[in-house]
Amino acid sequence: MELREKEYEQLAEKMKSSTETYHGPLLHVYHDRVILPNGHESGRDYIKHLGAVCVVPVTEDGEVIIERQYRYPLDMVITEIPAGKLDSPEEDRLSAAKRELEEETGYTAGRWIDMGDFFPAVAYSTERISMYLALDLKQGERHLDADEFLNIEKQPLETLVNQVMNGEIVDIKTQASILKAARILGV
Amino acid sequence: MELREKEYEQLAEKMKSSTETYHGPLLHVYHDRVILPNGHESGRDYIKHLGAVCVVPVTEDGEVIIERQYRYPLDMVITEIPAGKLDSPEEDRLSAAKRELEEETGYTAGRWIDMGDFFPAVAYSTERISMYLALDLKQGERHLDADEFLNIEKQPLETLVNQVMNGEIVDIKTQASILKAARILGV
Numbered sequence: 001m002e003l004r005e006k007e008y009e010q011l012a013e014k015m016k017s018s019t020e021t022y023h024g025p026l027l028h029v030y031h032d033r034v035i036l037p038n039g040h041e042s043g044r045d046y047i048k049h050l051g052a053v054c055v056v057p058v059t060e061d062g063e064v065i066i067e068r069q070y071r072y073p074l075d076m077v078i079t080e081i082p083a084g085k086l087d088s089p090e091e092d093r094l095s096a097a098k099r100e101l102e103e104e105t106g107y108t109a110g111r112w113i114d115m116g117d118f119f120p121a122v123a124y125s126t127e128r129i130s131m132y133l134a135l136d137l138k139q140g141e142r143h144l145d146a147d148e149f150l151n152i153e154k155q156p157l158e159t160l161v162n163q164v165m166n167g168e169i170v171d172i173k174t175q176a177s178i179l180k181a182a183r184i185l186g187v
Numbered sequence: 188m189e190l191r192e193k194e195y196e197q198l199a200e201k202m203k204s205s206t207e208t209y210h211g212p213l214l215h216v217y218h219d220r221v222i223l224p225n226g227h228e229s230g231r232d233y234i235k236h237l238g239a240v241c242v243v244p245v246t247e248d249g250e251v252i253i254e255r256q257y258r259y260p261l262d263m264v265i266t267e268i269p270a271g272k273l274d275s276p277e278e279d280r281l282s283a284a285k286r287e288l289e290e291e292t293g294y295t296a297g298r299w300i301d302m303g304d305f306f307p308a309v310a311y312s313t314e315r316i317s318m319y320l321a322l323d324l325k326q327g328e329r330h331l332d333a334d335e336f337l338n339i340e341k342q343p344l345e346t347l348v349n350q351v352m353n354g355e356i357v358d359i360k361t362q363a364s365i366l367k368a369a370r371i372l373g374v
Contacts, residue, residue: 007264011257011336022209022216026232027311029209029216034259037336045213046260047234047311070198071309072221073233077194078309116354118362120307121314122258122265124213124234129359149198149224165370167303172316172359175305179366183352 011037013044021045049127053097054083054173056115056181057107057134064157064178065105065137069150079153079163080171081178083129093130101134103143105152110136115180120172131177133184157187198224200231208232236314240284241270241360243302243368244294244321251344251365252292252324256337266340266350267358268365270316280317288321290330292339297323302367307359318364320371344374 013034022029028048036042057065070077084100086093094112102108115131142152155163160178163169169178181187200221209216215235223229244252257264271287273280281299289295302318329339342350347365350356356365368374 004264007255007338008257011255011264011338012262013257013259021211024208024216024218024232025230027216027234029211029214031211032259036334038334040334042334043212044259045211047214068194068198070195070200071306072200072219072231073311073313074306074309075199077191077198078306080309116352117357118359119258119261119265119357120359121312122261122267122358124260125308126260127308128357147223147225147227147229151194151198165303165367170304170306170315171309172305172307172363176359176363176366179363179370180352183366 013037013042016041045124047125047127049125050089051086051093051127052083052129053086053093053100053132054081054129054177055097055101055132055134056081056177057101057105057109057137058157058181058185059137059154062157062187063154064160065107066153066155066160067104067150068153078171079169079174081174083173094132097130097132097134102140104150106140106142107134107137108140109134110138113184115177115184118173118176129173131173131180133181157182157185161187200224200229203228232311234312234314236312237276238273238280238314239270239316240273240280240287240319241268241316241364242284242288242319242321243268243364244288244292244296244324245344245368245372246324246341249344249372249374250341251347252294253340253342253347254291254337255340265358266356266361268361270360281319284317284319284321289327291337293327293329294321294324295327296321297325300371302364302371305360305363316360318360318367320368344369344372348374
């Protein structure tokens with residue numbers, strides 16, 4: 001622990017000034033001036049993000065509820081696990097995961113396993129995403145926003161692991177969450 | 188394949204206009220107006236990114252060369268595998284991986300295994316990162332940029348897998364790449 005504090009002192013950068021350079025519907029972009037460990041001044045561009053959650057919902061038959069969704073920056077329809085942004089930075093993350101799962105897929109889960117958090121872009125975003133494994137699923141009705149479009153499919157967890165390993169699944173939260181779930185469930 | 192083409196037609200959004208809203212040292216931010224599948228108009232904020240590479244360098248003893256690096260948006264020193272941006276979108280990705288590994292750690296590798304690509308933030312970034320497994324390592328001298336600061340450590344692959352599973356490793360490229368490498372190497 002003491003070693004880690006020393007490391008922080010050795011490597012940390014100090015903020016000199018912070019400016020919001022773009023405030024859009026989704027992205028809040030900042031440019032900060034910072035002092036590097038060697039005393040030089042430098043700039044840091046980054047996004048402030050509310051945070052998000054993602055869920056691997058697995059049925060009793062070992063199938064995963066996944067989504068096929070169009071992503072504009074990639075101009076591709078890709079395979080993703082259910083996920084969504086927090087409504088506010090203070091929102092309880094498990095509650096958000098339950099909401100997103102039900103809204104997007106119609107499923108609710110009787111058992112939730114916390115699979116930990118991750119940062120998707122440590123160089124340029126504050127976004128923190130919490131991963132959950134959802135078990136004991138019960139199917140209901142999904143209720144998407146009027147302007148939300150995505151298809152729901154079911155795939156065996158093993159098939160998805162293979163698609164992660166062979167590069168067919170390209171979304172990183174899906175890659176990491178599927179591999180974590182596979183380790184936990186022994187697939 | 189035909190099914191997937193139909194899916195694209197069903198879900199894709201059409202660009203109406205594109206505006207660069209911020210051009211910083213690192214981030215190029217765009218706001219596009221798009222037509223949704225239901226004919227409504229909406230906005231899409233996203234970042235255009237050159238692309239990047241990351242490397243899991245594993246020694247003959249099963250140890251991984253990792254970095255401890257300060258990340259300003261998180262205000263944390265975190266564990267990461269060696270990684271870096273492309274010099275240009277056209278740069279050969281394997282060459283970039285070789286360069287980043289040598290610059291940051293001093294190591295070169297005799298054997299490179301392509302572990303596929305991923306997108307870290309499909310909702311708001313075009314960034315595509317290629318993952319490599321580097322074997323048959325040879326230690327040399329590292330040569331960081333003048334304003335680059337990071338510490339190098341060695342950890343058994345098994346220890347890193349445990350740190351991914353228990354949430355100690357929070358960087359997503361490191362989580363996914365370590366779990367992929369572990370599956371490939373049977374750890």
